[in-house]
Amino acid sequence: MAVAKAKVGSKSAPAAGRKTAAVKSAKPTAAENFSKEQELYGYREMLLIRRFEEKAGQMYGMGLIGGFCHLYIGQEAVVVGMQMAIRTGEDQTITGYRDHGHMLVAGMDANGVMAELTGRRGGYSRGKGGSMHMFSREKQFFGGHGIVGGQVSLGTGLAFANRYRKNDNVCLTYFGDGAANQGQVYESFNMAQLWKLPVVYIIENNRYAMGTSVSRSSAQTDFSRRGLSFGIPGEKVDGMDIRAVKAAGDKAVAWCRAGKGPYILEMETYRYRGHSMSDPAKYRSKDEVQKMRTEHDPIEQVRARLMEKGWATEDDLKKIDAEVREVVNNAAEFAQNDPEPDVSELWTDIVK
Amino acid sequence: MPIDILMPALSPTMEEGTLSKWLKKEGDQVKSGDVIAEIETDKATMEVEAVDEGTIAKLLVPEGTENVKVNTKIAVLAAEGEDASAVSSAPAEAPKAEAPKADAPAAAEKPAEAAPAPVAAAPIAVQVAADPDIPAGTTFVSTTVREALRDAMAEEMRRDGDVFVMGEEVAEYQGAYKVTQGLLQEFGADRVIDTPITEHGFAGLATGAALAGLKPIVEFMTFNFAMQAIDQIINSAAKTLYMSGGQLGAPMVFRGPNGAAARVAAQHSQDFSSWYSHIPGLKVVVPYTAADAKGLLKAAIRDPNPVIFLENEILYGQHFDVPQLDDFVLPIGKARIHKPGKDVTIVSFGIGMTYATKAVAELAEQGIDAELIDLRTLRPLDIDTVIESVKKTGRCVTVEEGWPQNSIGSHIASELMEKAFDYLDAPVLKVTGKDVPMPYAANLEKLALPNVGEVVAAVKAVTYR
Numbered sequence: 173m174a175v176a177k178a179k180v181g182s183k184s185a186p187a188a189g190r191k192t193a194a195v196k197s198a199k200p201t202a203a204e205n206f207s208k209e210q211e212l213y214g215y216r217e218m219l220l221i222r223r224f225e226e227k228a229g230q231m232y233g234m235g236l237i238g239g240f241c242h243l244y245i246g247q248e249a250v251v252v253g254m255q256m257a258i259r260t261g262e263d264q265t266i267t268g269y270r271d272h273g274h275m276l277v278a279g280m281d282a283n284g285v286m287a288e289l290t291g292r293r294g295g296y297s298r299g300k301g302g303s304m305h306m307f308s309r310e311k312q313f314f315g316g317h318g319i320v321g322g323q324v325s326l327g328t329g330l331a332f333a334n335r336y337r338k339n340d341n342v343c344l345t346y347f348g349d350g351a352a353n354q355g356q357v358y359e360s361f362n363m364a365q366l367w368k369l370p371v372v373y374i375i376e377n378n379r380y381a382m383g384t385s386v387s388r389s390s391a392q393t394d395f396s397r398r399g400l401s402f403g404i405p406g407e408k409v410d411g412m413d414i415r416a417v418k419a420a421g422d423k424a425v426a427w428c429r430a431g432k433g434p435y436i437l438e439m440e441t442y443r444y445r446g447h448s449m450s451d452p453a454k455y456r457s458k459d460e461v462q463k464m465r466t467e468h469d470p471i472e473q474v475r476a477r478l479m480e481k482g483w484a485t486e487d488d489l490k491k492i493d494a495e496v497r498e499v500v501n502n503a504a505e506f507a508q509n510d511p512e513p514d515v516s517e518l519w520t521d522i523v524k
Numbered sequence: 525m526p527i528d529i530l531m532p533a534l535s536p537t538m539e540e541g542t543l544s545k546w547l548k549k550e551g552d553q554v555k556s557g558d559v560i561a562e563i564e565t566d567k568a569t570m571e572v573e574a575v576d577e578g579t580i581a582k583l584l585v586p587e588g589t590e591n592v593k594v595n596t597k598i599a600v601l602a603a604e605g606e607d608a609s610a611v612s613s614a615p616a617e618a619p620k621a622e623a624p625k626a627d628a629p630a631a632a633e634k635p636a637e638a639a640p641a642p643v644a645a646a647p648i649a650v651q652v653a654a655d656p657d658i659p660a661g662t663t664f665v666s667t668t669v670r671e672a673l674r675d676a677m678a679e680e681m682r683r684d685g686d687v688f689v690m691g692e693e694v695a696e697y698q699g700a701y702k703v704t705q706g707l708l709q710e711f712g713a714d715r716v717i718d719t720p721i722t723e724h725g726f727a728g729l730a731t732g733a734a735l736a737g738l739k740p741i742v743e744f745m746t747f748n749f750a751m752q753a754i755d756q757i758i759n760s761a762a763k764t765l766y767m768s769g770g771q772l773g774a775p776m777v778f779r780g781p782n783g784a785a786a787r788v789a790a791q792h793s794q795d796f797s798s799w800y801s802h803i804p805g806l807k808v809v810v811p812y813t814a815a816d817a818k819g820l821l822k823a824a825i826r827d828p829n830p831v832i833f834l835e836n837e838i839l840y841g842q843h844f845d846v847p848q849l850d851d852f853v854l855p856i857g858k859a860r861i862h863k864p865g866k867d868v869t870i871v872s873f874g875i876g877m878t879y880a881t882k883a884v885a886e887l888a889e890q891g892i893d894a895e896l897i898d899l900r901t902l903r904p905l906d907i908d909t910v911i912e913s914v915k916k917t918g919r920c921v922t923v924e925e926g927w928p929q930n931s932i933g934s935h936i937a938s939e940l941m942e943k944a945f946d947y948l949d950a951p952v953l954k955v956t957g958k959d960v961p962m963p964y965a966a967n968l969e970k971l972a973l974p975n976v977g978e979v980v981a982a983v984k985a986v987t988y989r
Contacts, residue, residue, distance in 0.1 A: 226556060226575045229573075229575065230532075230575045232532070232533065233530065233531075233532025233533050233534070233594075233595075234530060234532075234594075235533050245557075264736070266732075295769075296769070296771075297767055297768050297771070298769035299769075300766060300767060301767040301768060301769065305767035305768065306768075307771050307772050309771055309772060314736075314772070315764070315767075315768070315772075316767075317760070318759075319755060319759050319760075322759060324728075325724070325725050325726075325727075325728025325729050325731070325732065325756060326728050326731055326732035326735065326760055327732060328725075328729045328732060329728065329729040329730060329731060329732020329733040329734070329735070329736070330733070330735065330736050332729055332732065332733045333733045333736035333737065333738050334736075336688070336714070336738060355724065356725050356728055359720070359724060359726070360725050360728070360729065362722065363719070363720065363722070363726065363729060366720070445573075446570075449533075449535070450534055450535035450538075450565070450568075450570075451570075452534075452568040452569055452570040453571075454568070454569075458559075465557065520770065521768075521769060521770040522765070522766055522804050523765070523804075523805060523807065523829045524773055524829055
């Protein structure tokens with residue numbers, strides 16, 4: 173291999189394109205209007221996640237799901253909008269433990285996800301991973317990680333593999349406002365920009381790292397600026413508006429595909445439920461939650477536009493709701509009736 | 525159909541709770557997401573939200589009721605279009621949510637992974653036994669451990685384009701300990717990658733690349749710095765295969781010098797052998813000779829699992845005979861009889877072998893014929909070779925530089941208690957580093973490490989000489 177042409181890791185690589193000092197927070201990308209099909213797709217996918225999560229919460233309450241269970245309700249527009257900006261099955265996705273929505277929108281089967289939540293053999297990890305650990309090579313979904321911030325270096329490595337293989341795939345690496353304070357995030361930012369790796373860092377800022385609000389945990393609360401010292405562009409996005417997410421996602425993904433390196437999107441979003449099922453969420457007011465639900469709900473926004481534009485009637489939407497409920501109910505049914513893993517599974521998949 | 529609202533479990537440990545307050549009354553409309561009640565759990569007071577939409581037909585458990593079991597029916601919701609007043613109030617009881625149990629009673633023991641290595645015959649005092657994995661008639665070339673490691677990486681990188689090496693100073697500097705010397709020139713900067721000094725970050729990055737199917741070799745300048753990265757090594761590299769039900773694994777090698785160097789004090793002198801060998805999902809290789817370093821590193825790079833490859837700075841410059849073969853690969857998980865004997869079994873690995881080999885020579889002069897086993901791999905551990913030897917000698921001494929508590933020697937002693945108790949004629953003794961952080965002063969450092977005299981003394985103790 174010709175040494176002179178090598179780029180990755182070479183200290184002698186030209187410094188062209190690194191304008192660290194000049195980089196500012198990128199201007200927010202304006203939301204673009206959706207077509208009828210896009211609105212309907214967004215409505216259905218977001219509704220699927222919400223109904224799935226509500227059912228998961230209910231099943232947790234019934235003791236069918238154990239351990240930790242982190243629901244995504246309220247944040248649906250983030251993953252659905254981003255999915256609309258990537259090539260399904262080629263671009264990779266990786267996230268932390270609030271991961272059910274990411275899996276569903278990637279096209280993973282609701283039955284397999286729900287059966288993993290109940291710890292059954294038909295689950296994506298054959299019952300051995302649980303809520304926080306599911307994967308699908310087919311859908312290019314790489315987990316499902318339980319250590320806060322751990323997925324950020326892993327996702328940077330997935331992007332590294334794209335560079336190494338000289339394809340133009342992009343890795344979406346999701347993490348929260350809490351993880352954004354972990355040291356390895358900045359180690360990853362540094363390497364990603366140094367080697368111009370195709371990774372979109374999506375910071376899902378839902379305002380609370382478990383129970384600690386952003387203002388109590390973060391010296392720099394504008395997360396879109398967290399990459400500035402590395403020269404990584406970033407922008408704030410209304411993460412409750414699927415159109416804004418999609419538009420920003422398009423821009424960030426195009427940037428990465430063009431070989432310009434990483435991009436940061438701070439999604440301003442909100443989780444309606446507690447951090448996990450055992451969190452009473454006493455650290456925020458009811459009014460705050462209620463205000464988000466009534467004024468900014470990502471699904472209601474799409475619903476209102478569909479109705480207003482005459483693209484769907486009440487009955488049309490009820491039909492979608494019924495279809496989604498059927499998928500979720502079937503998943504719940506499957507996840508309760510599927511057997512637990514065979515005891516021999518205790519000893520499988522430890523080493524190849 | 526009316527919908528039953530059940531007492532929810534709101535924490536992993538909750539079995540019952542107090543229904544402290546109803547926030548809706550009978551006849552109220554509820555939407556999914558509305559808070560309907562407050563429940564006091566073993567941890568906190570929590571709000572309960574409605575999942576379904578409808579009208580509250582009946583509140584079955586009055587507010588203030590204590591010890592309400594999880595899954596007790598606490599209210600009934602009439603769905604859209606149903607007459608709320610017509611819904612009958614079923615008794616509040618707690619049906620058991622039972623998960624179906626898989627049938628077989630208990631998990632079977634994991635079968636032993638490694639077959640016993642053939643024992644070389646004809647004990648000749650202090651003559652090193654031939655490796656049964658090297659064909660007879662092979663020519664040998666005197667090589668340093670450093671060169672053997674470099675050759676192993678170069679050969680595997682020529683063979684497989686998915687193999688690359690990354691770490692601090694591996695490329696332009698030619699390796700902090702010169703192990704990667706010449707690799708940048710041959711393979712270029714795409715495959716020989718200098719990293720910033722960010723062990724946690726690049727160990728995670730390499731693991732991500734491995735999850736995507738590449739085969740990274742991560743060099744830690746020394747394993748002391750890998751403590752920064754140990755979360756990614758254990759939580760991501762070692763566990764993903766299991767957590768994914770076999771879908772994804774990390775085919776990669778973490779390698780670098782391990783253990784005490786010389787006069788670098790406590791933070792730079794530490795043996796991680798027992799740490800990593802504790803972890804299911806990892807393989808752990810600790811070579812002593814240059815031949816083993818080469819054959820086992822090639823095997824580690826080809827292995828589909830994360831392999832911890834513990835080298836030693838002091839051994840890097842030592843010469844050993846390395847077989848001149850086109851593709852010399854040794855099996856991981858197989859110990860080697862370094863020198864056969866009949867009076868006592870000495871078990872060691874890595875740098876520990878330097879003390880052990882000298883002790884064996886000294887003991888031979890005193891008429892004690894020791895069998896010396898080089899473990900070479902710590903996980904999976906070839907305990908069968910040790911057991912077979914102890915069956916013959918009845919005595920065992922272990923030698924390592926690591927600390928005594930939960931050491932490799934402790935584990936071997938325990939295995940021999942379980943599996944070869946009837947063959948033991950003396951307690952198993954272990955020679956280890958002292959139970960102190962490594963001191964800087966030359967005299968103290970020497971005292972902190974094991975020495976040949978301690979090995980000889982331990983052997984004499986177990987042979988009652």
